[in-house]
Amino acid sequence: MKMTNILNQFLLMDPTRIFKLFTSAFxxxxxxxxxxxxxxxxxSYLYANQSGLxxxxxxxTLIGKTFDEVFSTERAAFFKQHYLKAAHSKRIVTFEDEVVLPKGNKMISETVLTPIFDNEDIYIIAVVRDVTNRSKQISELQYSKSRLEENEQRLSSLVDYNEDAIFTFDLEGYFLEVNNAAEQITGYSNGELVGMNFSEIMSKKExxxxxxxxxxxxxxxxxxxxxxxxxKDGHEVYLSVKNIPIIVDGTIKGVYGIAKEITSEKKALEEFHLVKSRFESFVRDSKDSIHIIDNEGKVQFINEAFTExxxxxxxxxxxxxFPTVPDWLKSETNNLYDEVLNGKxxxxxxxxxxxxxxxxxxxSLTLSPLYDEFGHVIGISGIGRDITEKKKSERELIGLKELLELVWNNTTDVIFMIDHYGAIVQANPTFEEMFDWKVEEIKQMSPPPINLEIQTKxxxxxxxxxxxxxKFVNFETQRKRKDxxxxxxxxxxxxxxxxxxxAMATYKDVTDSRQIMNKLKESEERYRNLVEASPEALVVHSEGGITYINQAGLDLLKAKSPSQVIGNPVMDFVHPSDRKQVVQRIQQAINQGKKGETLEERFLTLDGDMIYAETASVxxxxxxxxxxxxxxxxxxxxRRAEKAMRESEERFRIIAEHTLDMIRVLNPNGKVIYCSPSVENILGYPIRSLxxxxxxxLIHPDDVDDTKRNFENIFKTKEFYQIDFRSIHLDGHSIWLNSDFVPVISPEGEIEKIIVISGDITEKKRKEEKLAKMAFYDHLTGLxxxxxxxxxLQQAMYTTDRTGKLTALMVLDCDKFKAINDTFGHDIGDEVIKEFSRRIKLSLRKxxxxxxxGGDExxxxxxxxxxENEVVDVSKRILKVVREPMDIKGHSLSITTSIGVSLYPSQGNNTESLFKQADEAxxxxxxGGGNTFSF
Known part of the structure; x- marks a missing residue:
């Protein structure tokens, strides 16, 4: 109501006064x-405000003048065109113009023409605004657009002509754009790829x-x-891929993919591994002796055949x-070495x-120079074949030519002749008896049907x-009869x-003897290894004299060889104070005919040192x-440790007060009864408060349960253990500690207290977490x-060096896994490998x-x-769980595994020797047919 009153008063005002108000406002x-x-x-002009004038x-004086009177002919025509357009169309007209200001500056103006009609009279109100800044912004925007279009063209050229495949994916993995190289690598056209998900061209395993x-x-x-x-045609293509997120205004909109084909590199690597495997197989399985010596004649390598x-x-x-050259041939041999070292x-x-x-x-000896990457001769390889028997045979055959036909017809060995292509030209009667083939049936067939298909190479x-x-090739192999x-x-x-x-070939059927020898060798090896590898010292004596001692016994008595012990009276190694007790123990075992009770006795080593041992006689x-x-x-x-513990209380205190590691002593309830000064430096807490x-x-909540469980286990095992956990610092952050928990045992066998020695490994943990992100795991099994x-393995060996406990290396594979792959295909084979690894993992400790x-290895x-018994238990668990039938995609499959084991440090002092011993086992x-384990 108030606004209406104001308007009514305004309309009643004098027109002259109203005009003045408007002009003042304009x-x-x-x-x-x-x-x-x-x-x-x-x-013509009716009005202009001060800015317009x-x-x-x-x-x-401008009022009443026309455009022709104010502007040049060209400018006047420009304005007339727009003003008449507004008047004729009866609509608002807008246009831009460049105006020269009185001081010579230029202004970009935007003019809005609003027509007003009063009966037959036509008026136009023109409002002219300065849009110079806006115009500049538009120009800059147009320039930026031009640069953007230019950059897009450059990017398009980079993508289209790049020899690497370039893809653009949406967030669900569907192709949005691809370049020409992508079409060539995949075999699909642009139209086929766009809209396709990358999973459609992927290997399922990948x-x-x-x-x-x-x-x-x-x-x-x-x-x-x-x-x-x-x-598209089904061929496999290996790619090296880089994925890059597409980020717009801080939001990920898609993914760039850049792929380089590496199929040829992969094939070359696979070929290298194949050649390497064949070479290692040749060296390992060769019946010829193989050795390598350096430039000074020192032996660097020999194979098993050399030893045999x-x-x-x-x-x-x-x-x-080199030990096999007789003294009278060394000069001649050195001359041969000089020739080889010169490249011959x-x-x-x-x-x-x-x-x-x-x-x-x-x-029969072949010597070859060995070169380094610079072409320098760095050593000599020698391959020797024992031709002693051959030489002997040659000498014996002189003068026995007339007996050849008799041998040919009556020998139990197969004898036949082959041509340059391996085809059989002639064979003796035993050939036909052994293989059930008539010579005429297979004559000139290459390869002969007695060879297995896999033996072509x-x-x-x-x-x-x-x-x-x-001149001479000798080896054990397999052949096939007609049936x-x-x-x-x-x-x-x-x-x-x-x-x-x-060449002439002879075959001796060793099937039966081979089987018998394998069984005997396996049995003998099993029992021999069991006794020799026993961690307990074993001694056999008869009528007072020692007749056998194992390696652990030699180590106990500090003997270098059995000859230092065997044959000596057993009492020579018994402490004089315990000889009467030992005699009674031996006599008791013989009289009772069974294992006697375990006794503690003192003995003497070859060095005269006294040792304590628990003994039992059988x-x-x-x-x-x-x-x-x-x-x-x-x-x-x-015994010495118990004595040393009692004597070292003071030494412990001195060490604890000055060590950089934290030392805390706990009572059996886990209460802190002592802290070293370093606790305050590492955790920030005053010692008196702990x-x-x-x-x-002070242990991080996530680590408390695991730490308590290990702490409680000490009272069961009474053994040292080590654990990593997080501790809370006084200011609230976490510190990773590597802690050794050492029980202190009383003479009565009870735990008196527990010493905890902790080192700050926070930085180490950070590095481990960073390394964990790298590729350390198998893609198929996640192992x-x-x-x-x-x-x-190396960490386990370090632990063994510190604690004295054993480390075992086990090498195993699936028996006859190739048959599963060949019969059911690689997809089934992959599932078998995953199930195989899952079962084994369930059989192991954390x-x-x-x-x-690789493969099934x-x-x-x-x-x-x-x-060693713990290794035996693990091996038996693995054998049992692997034998259980597998249900793989509707197929019920049964497999077994073979396991080779080596122990550190008794069977190897480094990883290479451990692997070699385990592989040989x-x-x-x-x-022996698999499905068991061997040390």
Whole structure:
């Protein structure tokens, strides 16, 4: 109501006064205001505010003038065009113009023309605004748009002509854009790829890993990885891929993918591993002796055949002068070495060489120079074949030519001739009896049907060696009878090279003897290893004299060889004060005919040192006589430690007061009864505030349960243990501590207190967390790969060095896994591998590490073992759980596993020797049919 009254009063005002009010308001504006009259196409000024007059450099004399009177002809026509358009269209008209100000500056103006009609009269109100800044902004925006379009063209050129495949994905993994290289690598056209999900071209085995990397990228991290896809025609293509998040205004909108094809590199790497494997297999399985010496004639390597032929072990020759050259041939041999070191290869020369026993052998020797990457000769490799028997045979055959036909027709060995292509030209009657083939049926067939299909390369290999001049090829292999039966044969091929005949071959059927020898060897090896590897000292004595001692016994008595002990009276090693007790123990065991009670006794080493041992005696029959087997457990360290503990209280206090590590002493209830000064430096708490408090009060809540569980376990095992946990600092942050919990045992066998020694490993943990993000795991099973496994093995060995407990390395694989792959395909095979690894992992402790090193090959490290029996228990659990049938995609499959084991430090002092011992044990198991374990 109030506003209405104001308007009514305003309308009743004098028109002159109203006009003054409006003009006063217009003059206060910075915009230019003009009121124009349009009459008969003529436009004249009726009003202009002060801003409008100043821009035109005019005063009130402007009123009544037309555009022609104020502006140039060109400018007047420009204005007329727009004003008449507003008048004729009866609509608001807007246009921009450049105005020159009185001081010479230029202004970009925006003029809004509003037509007003009063009966026949037409008026136009013009409002002119300064839009110079806005115009500049528009110009800059247009310039930026031009630069953006130019950059887009550059980016498009980079993408279109890049030899690497470039993809753009949405957040769900669907292709949005691809370049030409992407079409060539995948085999799909642009139209086929756009809208397709990347999973449609992925290998199923790789999909989980690639999805994980894709998820990592859409969370904001760049990801690099290698993978495999299938081209449109089905071919496999290996790619090195980099995923980059597409971020717009801080939001991830999609993913760039850049892929480089690495198929050829992958194939080359696989070929390298294949060649390496074949070479290692050749060296390992060769029946010829192989050795390597350096420039100074020192032996660097020998294979097993060398030991078998000459009788020297690795320990006896490695790093020493070559031992098989007789003194009277050393000068001649040195001349040969000089020729080889100058780059010459000496092939197949016959030489005399000496066994460890002194017996001379005839050896066919080939010497070759070894080069480094710069082409310098750094050593000599030698391959020697024992041709002693061959030489002997040659001498014996002189003058016996007339007996050849008799031998040919009546020998129990197969004899036949082959041509240069391996085809059988002629064979003796035994050939037909052994293989059930008539010679005429298979004559000229290459390869002969007695060879297994997988032996094509083997056949071509030794034929090549014979063609190139090798005179003699001898090996054990398998052949096939006409009915398909496989037999083991000892094959010998001797080069003849007469006419179309390349060589004469002889086969000896060793199937039965091979099986018997394998069983005997396995049995003997099993019992021998069991006794020799026993951690307990074992001694057998009869009628007072020692007849046997194992390695642990030698170590206990500080003897270097059995000869220092065997044959000596057993009482020589008993402390005089305990000899009466020992005699009674022995007599009691013999009289009762069973194991006697365990007693503590004192003994003397070869050095005269006294040792304490717990002993038990068992009567046994040895070569028809009653002997006594004595088992010793060394407790010298325990006794000395108990004494040292009582004497070291003061030393402990001195060390604790000055060590950088924290030392806390707890009572059996876990209350703190002592703190070293370093506690205050590391955790920030005054020592007085901790005494009498629970040790667990300062442990991070997430680590309390695990720490308490280990603490309580001390009272069961009464043994040292080590654990990492987080402790809360006075200011609230967490500190990682590596802590050793050491129980202090009273003479009565009870825990008096527990010493906790803690070191700050916060920085180490940070590094470990960073390293954990790297690729240390197998893509199929999620298990640690070989690189991570070697680290775990090394850590276990360090723990053994510190604690004295054993570390076991287990090498295992799936028996006959290749048959599953060949029969059911690789997808089923992969599922079998995953189930196989899952079962094994369930059979292990949390502290054990299972690793997949490739294919069906796995390794396990078992740290901190008390004795060998724990390894036996784990092996039996694995064998049992693996044998249980597997239900894989509707197929019921049964597999077994073979396990080779080596122990640190008793069977190797580094990772290489441990792996070698475990591999050799695995080969023994495989040779025996698998499905068991061997040390």
């Amino acid at each position: 003059n206060s504006l910075t915009d230019l205001i003009y009121i124009m009259e349009v009459r008969d196409e003529k436009i 100043s821009v035109l450099s005019k005063d009130q 999909l989980e890993t690639v999805n994980s990397r894709f998820q990592q990228t859409i969370e904001g991290d760049m990801a690099r990885y290698e993978t495999k896809i299938y081209q 032929i000459f009788g020297f072990t690795r320990e006896e020759v490695i790093g020493r002068d 290869t000496i092939q197949g020369i016959d030489v005399k060489r000496q066994q460890k026993s002194g017996e001379l052998l005839d050896i 083997q056949l071509e290999g030794f034929l090549t060696r014979l063609r190139e001049g090798e 398909g039966t496989i037999i083991d044969v000892l094959a010998t091929y001797r080069k003849i090279d007469k006419g179309n005949i390349l 009567p046994i029959q040895d070569h028809g006589k009653t002997s006594v087997l004595v088992m010793f457990r060394d407790i010298t360290t325990k 005494i009498g408090k629970s040790f667990f009060d 640690p790969n070989r690189r991570l496994f070697l680290d775990r 502290t054990d590490t299972l690793s997949r090193v 796995f390794t396990i490290v078992l740290p901190e073992l008390k004795n 695995l080969y023994k198991v495989k040779d």
